[in-house]
Amino acid sequence: MKILVTGGAGYVGSHAVRELLKNGYEVVVYDNLSRGFQESLPKDVKFINGDLNNPELLEHVFNSNKFDAVIDFSGHLEVEESMRNPEKFYLNNVISLLNLLKAMHNHNVKTIVYSSSASVYGQPKEIPVSETHVNDTNNVYGETKAIAERMLKFFDNIYGIKSVSLRYFNAAGADSSGEIGEAHNPETHLIPIVFNTALGKRQHISIYGTDYQTKDGTTIRDYIHVKDLSQVHILAMERLLSEGKSNVFNVGTGKGYSVKEIVETARKITGNEIPTIIGSRRFGDPAELVAHVGKIKKELGWEPRYSDLKTIMETSWKWHKNHPAGYGKI
Numbered sequence: 001m002k003i004l005v006t007g008g009a010g011y012v013g014s015h016a017v018r019e020l021l022k023n024g025y026e027v028v029v030y031d032n033l034s035r036g037f038q039e040s041l042p043k044d045v046k047f048i049n050g051d052l053n054n055p056e057l058l059e060h061v062f063n064s065n066k067f068d069a070v071i072d073f074s075g076h077l078e079v080e081e082s083m084r085n086p087e088k089f090y091l092n093n094v095i096s097l098l099n100l101l102k103a104m105h106n107h108n109v110k111t112i113v114y115s116s117s118a119s120v121y122g123q124p125k126e127i128p129v130s131e132t133h134v135n136d137t138n139n140v141y142g143e144t145k146a147i148a149e150r151m152l153k154f155f156d157n158i159y160g161i162k163s164v165s166l167r168y169f170n171a172a173g174a175d176s177s178g179e180i181g182e183a184h185n186p187e188t189h190l191i192p193i194v195f196n197t198a199l200g201k202r203q204h205i206s207i208y209g210t211d212y213q214t215k216d217g218t219t220i221r222d223y224i225h226v227k228d229l230s231q232v233h234i235l236a237m238e239r240l241l242s243e244g245k246s247n248v249f250n251v252g253t254g255k256g257y258s259v260k261e262i263v264e265t266a267r268k269i270t271g272n273e274i275p276t277i278i279g280s281r282r283f284g285d286p287a288e289l290v291a292h293v294g295k296i297k298k299e300l301g302w303e304p305r306y307s308d309l310k311t312i313m314e315t316s317w318k319w320h321k322n323h324p325a326g327y328g329k330i
């Protein structure tokens with residue numbers, strides 16, 4: 001079976017490409033390398049350097065390949081940037097998906113797994129937050145994900161394109177080989193920043209707020225190992241291909257860890273001091289974001305296997321220690 005993986009050179013995408021190949025799928029990666037790294041992909045995988053906002057190229061790719069399904073990891077993800085540059089986010093997270101869905105419709109490809117986000121919930125009114133919680137985001141990034149999910153719903157109603165939207169909680173960790181891992185430019189994510197500080201690439205990590213109503217005053221997140229996240233895309237795709245029922249799932253563990261707990265764990269793993277300073281709250285950050293995972297367990301029969309904090313942090317550390325410059329461009 002041939003799968004188009006858009007945004008496949010990014011952090012989660014590159015891990016999913018490995019899983020797909022391991023499972024015997026033929027993969028075509030389509031990525032404009034604005035955030036991704038070709039070095040994160042196996043040398044023999046078919047790679048197209050392209051933008052989803054280039055409909056002519058997309059048309060050509062769909063003409064030259066008969067895809068059984070699409071997995072979309074493309075798009076931008078920094079909340080703060082989305083509030084400084086909303087146009088970019090609507091263009092790269094909404095218009096791009098529209099182009100992709102148009103191409104799928106034109107070429108009779110009826111299956112897509114989409115990377116959505118827990119940010120659609122905004123400031124959750126209950127923890128753990130379930131899929132039925134109101135979509136109430138306060139930032140453009142979360143809004144683009146909510147629009148995308150609604151667009152997918154209507155492309156199913158009208159054209160019969162079946163989709164699963166996976167609402168990621170905090171993707172973390174790295175492939176156990178240590179060969180690929182998390183690399184963003186600029187890096188805004190907690191765990192890479194903590195390890196970059198351990199490596200001396202940063203003088204300190206700034207904790208964004210210590211006055212939240214949480215056990216230690218810092219924000220709590222549900223960290224999900226990128227390998228678990230990759231595998232759930234394949235499971236969701238296979239289920240879509242066999243049952244053809246669109247759906248939306250939270251993808252998390254149901255357990256939360258505070259920023260201070262993450263820093264403490266990193267200190268133990270690295271043996272380094274990892275200096276912290278107290279910074280102000282970051283716009284858009286809810287105090288606590290932990291997934292209710294009952295639906296995905298029941299309906300997909302999925303359980304995370306690599307997402308205990310120790311495995312997440314150790315695999316991440318292995319990647320950062322062996323690749324202090326990421327893929328060499330940072």
Ligand code: UDP
Binds near residue numbers: 205259282
């Ligand atoms: N965070 C922090 N300092 C940093 C980066 C992140 O205190 O330098 C906090 C942030 O406020 C959030 C948590 O760590 O509550 C996880 O942030 P990240 O950017 O990794 O993921 P997000 O939750 O924004 O998707």
